[in-house]
Amino acid sequence: MAYYKDLFREWAAHQALRRPSTKQSEPAFYRRxxxxxDVHRENGNLAILKPRWDDSVIDFTSSDFLSLSRSGRIRNAFLQELASLGNDWRLSASGSRTQYGNYDYLRQVEAEIAAFHGAETAWVCHSGFFxxxxxxxxxxxxxxxxxxDELSHASTVVGLRVTVAAHKLPFQHNNPDALREVLTRLKTEDPAFARxxxxxLICVESIYSMEGDMCPLREMVAVAKDMFPTGNAQFVIDEAHSNGIIGPNGAGLVQVLGLExxxxxxxHMCSKALASTGGVILCNKTVRAALTQFSxxxxxxxxPSVPMVASIRAAYQMLGSGQAANEQAQLQANVKYFFQALLEDPDWEEALDEGLLSVPLAEEWEERSVQSHVIPIKVRPGHESSLFVHLLIANINAYPISYPxxxxGTALIRLVFHAHNTRAEIDYLLKTIGAWVVEMLSIERGESSNTVPAAQRQFLALQANGWK
Known part of the structure; x- marks a missing residue:
C-alpha cells in the first residue's frame, strides 16, 4: 500500500470521537x-504517532539535514568509535552527574566539543529540548x-514554566528595536536592573524552526551591551538548526559572527544535522556550576550512556575533520536551486501575485551569504491541509503547520531541505505545488465545477472505501 494511504488510515482511526462510546462505569479520570x-478530534487535528516512511517517499520533512543517517555514514562512524573503546565499558551510566554518572569518557567528549565550539565548557544531556x-x-x-523572541521554540515556553525568574516578557520576532523597548521597560520599572x-536572560534562536529565518544576533548583542553596560544582560541561543549547517565546519551562527x-x-542539538542524539549546553564554568546546583x-x-556519547563524538569528529563539507555544500546548493527555479516558474509567480501563497525567504535570497534549509510556504489558514494532502498523494512528505x-491566523507548509534531495525531486516539488496552485486559483475564481480540490476528493473517497 502507498505510504499516503497508510498515513491517512492511521490518522482517520485516531480522529473518531471516543467520549460518546465511553461507558459511564469507566473511571472518571479516563473519561475526562x-x-x-475529543476537542481536538472534532477538528480532525488530534496529534498521532505517524508511521515511518521509506526512502521511496520524497523527503522534505526529516531532520537528517546532511543525510548522514540515510547514507549510513554516521552509523559506520559510531560503530568505529564504539570499537575503539574496546570491551571495557559499561552500557549504563548508572547514576546522575552528581553521583556515579560523571565518567571519564563523557568528560573527555565534552572537552572536545567545547574546544570545537570555542567554549570554556560543554554539558552533554539527553536532548536539546531538555x-x-x-x-x-x-x-x-x-x-x-x-x-x-515571540517565535521561540516550545522548549523555551516549557522552560518559562519552571523558572524562578520574576519577569517573563516576549519581544517581536527578530526585531532589535522591540528588544530595546522591552529592556527599557525593565530598567524603568525596576532600578535594580539598571544597577x-x-x-x-535573552532567549533567541540562530535559525527559527518554523520561519526558517536567522537571528540578527550581532545587532541584538549591541542593544544588550548598550542598555546594560555592567553585563547583567546575557544571551541564551538555541543553535538547533544551525549546528552542522553553517559556520566553520558547521559550528553554528555564533562562530560565523565571532561572538563566542x-x-x-x-x-546545540545532536539529533538533527549530526544524525545522532542528545543536546549540548556550551557555557563557562560559572554557568556549569549553576546548572549543577540548580537544574x-x-x-x-x-x-548519558556510553553509546549515546559515542554517537555524538563520532558526529563531531566528522564535522571537525571536514568529512561533512560536501553535504553542507550540497544542502546550500539545493536551497539556492529551489529559490531560483521558484522565481522563474509562471504558476508560482501567479500564486505569489494573487496572494495564494508566499515564500518570504525567497525574497532577496541572493543577497544572503548562507541559506536556511527550513523554507516555509505560507498559505491561508485551511489551505495547509489541502496542500499537504496534495503533496502526500504525489509521494512528497512536507508537513502542514497550523496554530498554535x-x-x-497563519499557516504554512514546512519544507526541510537535505543533502540527499536531488534537483529532479526539487523540480517535481515545484511542479506539484504549481498544479495545486492552478487548481486552487480556478476554484477561487469560480472557473471550476469543483469546490473541493482533487486531492481532498481522493482522500474522502479513500476514507469512504475503507482506505482500499
Missing part, C-alpha cells in the same frame, strides 16, 4: 481525558527577567 482529546528547559530552570535567579543587581565571548549560553532536570536524571505551533 477522552473529553479533552537542555533549553534546564538552562532556564537553573540560570535565572529570583527577581531576574527572561525575555524571549546590575538583577539579571536579564559575547554569548553566555549556547544550546533538577539535569542532576535528578541519569547521565505558529501564530493564530
Amino acid at each position: 481525558l477522552e473529553q479533552a482529546l 537542555a533549553n528547559i534546564s538552562v532556564l530552570e537553573a540560570v535565572a535567579l529570583p527577581g531576574d527577567a527572561i525575555v524571549w 546590575g543587581d538583577r539579571s536579564v 565571548k559575547d554569548i553566555a549560553i549556547r544550546v 533538577r532536570c539535569l542532576t535528578y536524571s541519569g547521565a 505551533t505558529v501564530p493564530r
